[in-house]
Amino acid sequence: MSSETSLPSSREAAIHCAGLDVFYGQGTARHHAVKRASFHVCKGESFGIVGGSGSGKSTILRVLAGLDGDWQGDVSVLGHRRLASTAPQRDYRLKVQMIFQDPFGSLHPRHTIDHCLTEAMRCHGFDRIEPRVVSALDRVGLGRSFRFRFPHQLSGGQRQRVAIARALVLEPEVLLLDEPTSALDASIQAEVLNLLLEVRRDLGTTFLFVSHDLGVIAHMCDRVAVMRQGEVVETLAAARITAGEVAHPYTRELLANCYAAQPVESAEAA
Amino acid sequence: MAELLIEDLTVTYPTATGPVDVVKSLSLHMGAERIGIVGESGSGKSMTARAVLGLVRSPGKTTARHMVYDGIDLTRQDSAGWRGIRGRRIGMVLQDPKFSLNPVLRIGKQIAEAGLLHGVFKSGQARARVLEMLETVGVDQPGRVYDAYPHQLSGGIGQRVMIAAMMIAEPGLLIADEPTSALDVMVRGQVLEMMDREIRKRGMGLLMISHDLKMVAHFCDRVLVMYRGQVLESCAAKDLFQSQHPYTRGLLNCLPTGQNPGQALPTIDRKLIQETAAHHVQ
Amino acid sequence: MMLLRREWWLSEAPASAFQARCGRWYRVGLRTARSPAMVFGMVILALMVLSAVFAPWLAPSDPNAQDITQRLLPPGAAHWLGTDQLGRDLLSRVIYGTQPTLLIVSLVAVLSAPAGLLLGMCAGYFGGWIEAVLMRITDIFMAFPRLVLALALVAVLGPGIVNAVIAIAITAWPPYARIARTETRTVKGSDFIQAARVQGLPTSRILFGHLLPICLPSTVIRVTLDMAGIILTAAGLGFLGLGAQPPMSEWGAMISTGRQYIFDQWWVAAVPGVAILLGSLAFNLVGDGLRDVLDPKNG
Numbered sequence A: 001m002s003s004e005t006s007l008p009s010s011r012e013a014a015i016h017c018a019g020l021d022v023f024y025g026q027g028t029a030r031h032h033a034v035k036r037a038s039f040h041v042c043k044g045e046s047f048g049i050v051g052g053s054g055s056g057k058s059t060i061l062r063v064l065a066g067l068d069g070d071w072q073g074d075v076s077v078l079g080h081r082r083l084a085s086t087a088p089q090r091d092y093r094l095k096v097q098m099i100f101q102d103p104f105g106s107l108h109p110r111h112t113i114d115h116c117l118t119e120a121m122r123c124h125g126f127d128r129i130e131p132r133v134v135s136a137l138d139r140v141g142l143g144r145s146f147r148f149r150f151p152h153q154l155s156g157g158q159r160q161r162v163a164i165a166r167a168l169v170l171e172p173e174v175l176l177l178d179e180p181t182s183a184l185d186a187s188i189q190a191e192v193l194n195l196l197l198e199v200r201r202d203l204g205t206t207f208l209f210v211s212h213d214l215g216v217i218a219h220m221c222d223r224v225a226v227m228r229q230g231e232v233v234e235t236l237a238a239a240r241i242t243a244g245e246v247a248h249p250y251t252r253e254l255l256a257n258c259y260a261a262q263p264v265e266s267a268e269a270a
Numbered sequence B: 001m002a003e004l005l006i007e008d009l010t011v012t013y014p015t016a017t018g019p020v021d022v023v024k025s026l027s028l029h030m031g032a033e034r035i036g037i038v039g040e041s042g043s044g045k046s047m048t049a050r051a052v053l054g055l056v057r058s059p060g061k062t063t064a065r066h067m068v069y070d071g072i073d074l075t076r077q078d079s080a081g082w083r084g085i086r087g088r089r090i091g092m093v094l095q096d097p098k099f100s101l102n103p104v105l106r107i108g109k110q111i112a113e114a115g116l117l118h119g120v121f122k123s124g125q126a127r128a129r130v131l132e133m134l135e136t137v138g139v140d141q142p143g144r145v146y147d148a149y150p151h152q153l154s155g156g157i158g159q160r161v162m163i164a165a166m167m168i169a170e171p172g173l174l175i176a177d178e179p180t181s182a183l184d185v186m187v188r189g190q191v192l193e194m195m196d197r198e199i200r201k202r203g204m205g206l207l208m209i210s211h212d213l214k215m216v217a218h219f220c221d222r223v224l225v226m227y228r229g230q231v232l233e234s235c236a237a238k239d240l241f242q243s244q245h246p247y248t249r250g251l252l253n254c255l256p257t258g259q260n261p262g263q264a265l266p267t268i269d270r271k272l273i274q275e276t277a278a279h280h281v282q
Numbered sequence C: 001m002m003l004l005r006r007e008w009w010l011s012e013a014p015a016s017a018f019q020a021r022c023g024r025w026y027r028v029g030l031r032t033a034r035s036p037a038m039v040f041g042m043v044i045l046a047l048m049v050l051s052a053v054f055a056p057w058l059a060p061s062d063p064n065a066q067d068i069t070q071r072l073l074p075p076g077a078a079h080w081l082g083t084d085q086l087g088r089d090l091l092s093r094v095i096y097g098t099q100p101t102l103l104i105v106s107l108v109a110v111l112s113a114p115a116g117l118l119l120g121m122c123a124g125y126f127g128g129w130i131e132a133v134l135m136r137i138t139d140i141f142m143a144f145p146r147l148v149l150a151l152a153l154v155a156v157l158g159p160g161i162v163n164a165v166i167a168i169a170i171t172a173w174p175p176y177a178r179i180a181r182t183e184t185r186t187v188k189g190s191d192f193i194q195a196a197r198v199q200g201l202p203t204s205r206i207l208f209g210h211l212l213p214i215c216l217p218s219t220v221i222r223v224t225l226d227m228a229g230i231i232l233t234a235a236g237l238g239f240l241g242l243g244a245q246p247p248m249s250e251w252g253a254m255i256s257t258g259r260q261y262i263f264d265q266w267w268v269a270a271v272p273g274v275a276i277l278l279g280s281l282a283f284n285l286v287g288d289g290l291r292d293v294l295d296p297k298n299g
Helices: A057-065 A090-095 A113-123 A129-139 A156-168 A186-203 A214-220 A238-243 A249-257 A264-269 B045-052 B079-085 B107-117 B126-136 B142-146 B155-167 B185-202 B213-219 B237-242 B246-253 B270-281 C006-010 C017-033 C036-053 C090-126 C128-143 C146-157 C161-172 C174-188 C191-198 C203-239 C251-261 C267-293
Strands: A013-024 A031-042 A046-051 A071-077 A080-082 A096-099 A174-178 A206-211 A223-228 A231-237 B004-015 B018-030 B034-039 B061-063 B066-069 B090-093 B173-177 B205-210 B222-227 B230-236
Touching (some): A013 A057, A031 A057, A031 A071, A031 A223, A057 A096, A057 A174, A090 A096, A096 A156, A113 A129, A113 A156, A113 C203, A206 A214, A223 A238, A231 A238, A231 A249, B004 B045, B018 B045, B018 B222, B018 B230, B045 B066, B107 B126, B107 B155, B126 B142, B126 B155, B155 B185, B205 B213, B213 B222, B213 B237, B222 B246, B230 B246, B237 B246, B246 B270, C006 C017, C017 C036, C036 C090, C036 C267, C090 C161, C090 C174, C146 C203, C161 C174, C191 C203
Parallel strands (some): A174 A206, B034 B205, B173 B205
Antiparallel strands (some): A071 A080, A223 A231, B004 B018, B004 B061, B222 B230
């Protein structure tokens, strides 16, 4: 069963999930993707979910983002209860944003970067759109020259930065990250992760970070939930993973298989 | 023991701004050992693999002072010649089994085809040999997989099937281009273990191409680090972690490990690397 | 003037949305110019459009001016393409014939393509019972053979260009709906559509701002290719006397009346026939070339 670490009760909850069940498909092909998942994320915290494929980690993100509807359970985000039957409202959208895995798929191929960043702002009636776009591009480290380019003119790392800018421009309080660096080269990954750390430091955004890479999770997150085939098998502090003090055998197996989580110096023992 | 000897391999592509060398003067000499080629995207590592197998399509051009495998000159082969080399002498395993397996043929048929084509066995023995091969690569229910179609298989089994299809023709050299990148971390370990066992058993050579430096360092005997078409460093795998080359160190250090959580990761200064690479050529 | 400099159009870092859009169209133009077949097709189309617009100035004589003494003359100095059975100059009639042809083709395209596209996109995006109902409606209309339905409609409404357009348009839209629905279903799951939903964009925005630009190229290509067939269908209706009515010089009707003279005065039927051939060919070539030019991979 999961082993919860004790939480400071004074901190407000950003995401609270209890007994979440998510299903895919209809009739006989109905697949139980997430089984009674429970976790709790405090405001300003960086919470990781790690697991292999089919573990249901991305599914949880999609439910929180309001993209999938076939779920049941007790879910509340920033104090408001979510219901499976109703689509998220406008103010939910302004508080919860998402960054997707594939930098090549998450930007519309026919929209300029400028369009991409300003469209949502215009739809939600933001003011002073021009300075917001400029400062968003600056914050993610892209110069003005990128503003009117098309996605195919940008590299993977640059596209992911645009995706981050797009998410941040609506000033969300919670950022859902679905393997944001899995498709990137190691050095680009480092740059994007640094950017994400900076964003969190400057804006105090709550992160829900999903990855299959234990090294990335251990680096980016405070606490981690380990998932396997739809179930949360363990929840622990990231530092314990790095120290190897894991309780569940699956986590131990994950750690053993993950070269990345092992520090460089000890690898030569193999 | 069949050896692969490459000297001064260059692959050039014409672009709007002039010809670009995607692989520059690569040299490599290997026998029944495991060589890893590591690099980021655009480093030319996959192009190298394609060049060895004559898969560089026009307008790309492959030139090499020497490129010989087991006495066969790989620079002077026509399509008939390649048919006898690809699969039979040199096998290739690619990243995503979904793209390498024919979606409308059953698995058993595809693997058998490879063996029959290269005359490794006759049609009467085909089914038995294929089932044996599937079991060797660690497939749990060979009979079920034999009759299955590629889309019915999970990633790990698909990759094992790919490896089975390649190994059934008994090549002496296997080129693996990101063979485990599309796989789950747990499955990755199992597939690598299986590859390790089979390669050792058959005395094959392995040319492993990957972006995952640590995985290659664990799995291979020697490692080549490539950047923008050039080999920046070539060393034994066990010495990789002590490497002093700025690019290799950069690649190693930029990986997050949880040792410094919340701290900025060191990144690679590309201008410095470009300068180093330019000096290296001279 | 910056607009005249090539670098402005091809700039990798455009400074405004206008420049970015111009750059894209310029690149499309460059790709078009590389395909000789497409350029040929576009030249013919341009000639047709110019003929239709400037017919009164281009045609050497009045297409309806009859002169029985000059009937059935072979192509020669006075009449470049000869005369028909009523002594009317064939060249002028062919030039004026571009008008009903282009009118029918463009009206059908304008009526059927947007309707089909919209229906298909809605079916693909919303799925469920909406998709089922819309697709069944599409199937029903697709089941009607075009010419038979045209005959039926004309029997009810009477012959004429407008009714011919209606008849063709009613059977022309289903393929666009099918294509749009398939593409929408494929694209619906992509991350950029999911991202648009997460950003809280209204559904109409997603449909028209995000899905439409993706579905549009295939539809444009399909419409262009279909135009060749529409020309033939319109000619067929004209041939049967159901389309443009005399004395309008519609090519199909011209072939129909030229049938009787085909052995000795072949030009009366052949000249409008070649015009139809060139028109269809032009649309085919352009549609085919558009496939490469509008390929999303080229941005």
